[in-house]
Amino acid sequence: MNVSEEEKLHSSDNESDSESEGDLLSENESSSEDITESSSDSGSDSDTESESEDEENAPNGDIRSGDAEKQEKPKDEYAEDSSDEEDIRNTVGNIPMEWYRDYAHLGYDVAGQKVAKGSKGDELDEFLDKMENPDYWRTVTDKLTGQKTVLSDDDIDLIKRIQKGCHPSSSENLHEPWIDFFSSETMIHPVTNRPADKRSFIPSKWEKLKVGQMVHAIKMGWMKPRQEKKVKEEQEFYNLWKDDEEPEITKRYRQHIPAPKEIPGGHAESYRPPPEYLFTKEEEEKWREQEPDERRINFIPQSFSSLRLLPAYDRFIKERFERCLDLYLCPRQRKMRMNVNPEDLIPKLPKPQDLRPFPTAEYLASIVFKGHTDIVRSISVHPSGQWLATGSDDGTVRFWEEITGRCWRKVDVGGKVSSVAWNPDPNLCLVAVAVNTSVILINPRLGDKLIVSNTDSSVLSFGQEEDNSTVAEKKLPVNWIPSDLNLNDYKAGILLRVEHNKEVSQVTWHAKGDYFATVMPQGGSMSVFIHQLTRRRTQNPFSKPKGLVQKVMFHPVRPYLFVATQKYVRVYNLLKQQLVKKLQTNCKWVSSMDVHPGGDNVIIGSYDCRLSWFDLDLSTKPYQTLRHHKKAIRQVTYHRRYPLFASASDDGTVIVCHGMVYSDLLQNPLIVPVKILRGHGTQKGLGVTDCQFHPLQPWLFSAGADGTVRLYR
């Protein structure tokens, strides 16, 4: 029914429309292609087949709908939208039309009549049609009916849109502007305004149950808290050579080492150098004789009249090779050169001007004590500083007034005096003098009259008490001879003689003035004696010889005795009778020694020109060694008050040094040489034999081989 209705309804142009639909694509193709091609059999066969399939699947409906729209716009869309209502004039169905190739008809229409094939004109008609018909390009053949139809403008548009890949319908816009409803921005009027669920704020029963179970399991010990993973252990190995401050790559940037530069060529290398650059014959000969390394330039300059005549460069290979060698041997690492100012390496010492007072000797010597006729061997200053005692090789001991340089008294002791020492006891006026094999105690009768007379009586009375004990210790070869019987001696002030069996080289007092020690270098095991004045007793502290004893000193505070042998200084505790320390002097022959008034520092002078400072708390090796003297050091001495020490030498000079000892144990002594004092001449190879500081003033007394004693301020 439907079909028939349609037939009626649709006019002929409709018919043509539908025809055109059927083979739309294929026809179009063929029209666009060459005529010859479209006519070729085999090709067109396959084409039409595939095309027909396409036509079946998709485009049919669309085109139709397009048709309907176009034609019946005012109508309801759905009124005739039925595939059943298509106007079908050929009812053969959906078969390949080739099957009707050999027939005159194309199938059958609804009425059962054969649908005649359109008369196919020959090629000439075709051509003429092509030439004359303006609608030829839009004329297609309906395969089902064999009718020719002309495509409308709308159809063309449709085709064009499909070809472009656009939506077939022109009214459809696929790229509508985007409205972002669910944007991140919070709107006043939200898209959804649903209140939060109740479950979102009611604690979860399930979780509570689960947690309760876990708590219980932990309590019961079934479940153990997860053990934290151990921190990754430190790397077993580390790059020893890694510069941790700077990564490798930046280092390479920073410490870029450029390749060595090639020296630019000079005039001599020119192909035609100025004549002064060319070698003369002599120069050339000389150049050839020279070692390649010594040559100033490594080629002979040559001159050519033009560049054309220049031969090939014969040294090219060699030069490149050398360049490669240069690059290969160039240093790969920047050599860190020590850029140190040499003066910074010298320890910072204060200026001598800042270390005053010390003896400065503005005019060689402030006071010269003249009177001795031979070498003055020893000086000793009265503790008050008013008097000075000197012993000389001329067999006399002289006493001087310090301030005027006046010789106050002269005592003939009948032998070369090797050592003099004032008794440090302020209540005694007594000088010990070492002469040959004896020690003589002299009362110079200087100073306070009361003390002088007391000294006489007390020193002599000491003897009477102690007669018995001297007898008891007869084994020691020491003899105390009081001189009260000998009137001449007594008048001269000689109170006591202590006779030894060997030559006495040194006598020194203990700080309290009761004990004095004597040194006899040849004495062997009996080379050091300690005498007690008040009891007239003599002890031999050492049973075995320890070497050639040079000097002994009492510790100023503690009961220690310093014994200097040729190479060592031993410190003995006299109470415990044991060796406390043994200082290694590193000298060949120690000549002199002095102990700092604090007792913790010792200076040693040696015949090999060294002065060594020992810090007893620090080490048994010298803290500092000074080698300022050119000849043997004869005497070293500390100042009792000021941080000064001095050394007297055979080169005729006395060198005064600042030697500050700090009470802070961490701070090492500061030693600065401050002054060289000259003035003494040298005689018989001897220069200055002794030096002593003034006990109160920063002044220095020195005794010389020239028989004078000098006071330096």
Added chain:
Amino acid sequence: MADVEHVQVKFFTKQEQYSVPDTLFSVPASVDSKQLSQLINSLLQGDAKTEGDEDLVKFDFLLDGEILRTALNHLLQEKEVSSEAVIELEYVERQPAPYPENSLLHDDWVSAVQAAGENILSGSYDNTVRLWNTQGEPVMTIPAHADPVKCVAWIRHDTSDIESTFVSGSHDQTAVIWRWHKERNEVDCIHVCKGHSGTVNCVSVSPSKEKMCTVSWDKMLKLWSADCLPEDEPESDRPRKKKKTAASKAQTRVPILTLSGHNDAVTAVQWVDDTSVVTSSRDQTVRIWDLKQAVQSNLLQGSEAIFDVAYSPLNGLLVVASASRHIHLYDPRSKEGAVVKQSFTSHTGWVVSVDWSRNNEHLFLSGAYDSILKLWDIRRQDFYVHVFLDLLPKAPLYNMHGHEDKILSVDWSVPELILSGGADNNLKIHHYNVTS
């Protein structure tokens, strides 16, 4: 003479009696002050030329405050003054030079000396005290002490009186007061002052002549009564120290006051006024003591052991000799700032003795171990004030050579007499013409 360079000189002076017309003179550049002095004299005297040198007034010439001592061109070179410009020379009358008058030979070192009126007192290392008159004749030799004499001082000396008293201190730790009867030429030992336990270094008698002070090696300052009224005879049989001084009337005197404070030997003492004394010590200090209250009233710290101090009542300044070649001028009144007002440096040995002039507040004497006696003018720095920022005078007014060994003591108690005793056993007397 044409080749000699000439300079143009203009003279001016502040002393009106010697003013000359303000004219330019062209003088040879090598002219010295003596020739210039002659030129000024000839200008002053006009045409009346005199031959005798003694009539001439001697002048010192100053260029920019520096005294012309050598030829003028040397000074010009030294001060880098162009010889093209006009040179303005100031001239002042030269201070009269002391001239050596006498030399008194002793048997031993002369360690102490003091003059009064017509007489000179000297102490020597041969344990004696000697009396001389100003003509240089020995009056008396007193075997005063058992040990060398360190100091002497007149207590009362009037030319009209027939009796004079003096005191001597010695190494034997005593000071002895003596009375000298001029007519009979007798000396009595009146008092022996015992108490010191060291050498008596210095003795000083108060301006009122009633007290005296001694200082000693035992670090003490002791005040004694200096009255020398003959006391009662019966006390004479006290034990006496010295046989030689055997005046039977000698009495032992004990100190009124003993002051300790110095840490080392006290070397010198001098009265400032009737109640205070100044002492110097080897502990590098100068101390002023108030004797009325028996306290130390001032302390001036030096930097060296001090050997001698002298106080001038005219200007209230102290001149201090220390164990260096410098002489320092201290102002005891200054409370803050540097104590040392000036330094005088010319000696080449320790300066051990200084003394002020009694009538001129600018002059003082110094004797040193370099055996030169020097006369200084403290104003002298005024001349140099522009040249030297440190106001160091370059040289003393006069150097007095003559001693052949250390000078131990100087004295200027009598303005006309400059006395010095030395280790060459001589006591040198220089005469000084006192001006105004």
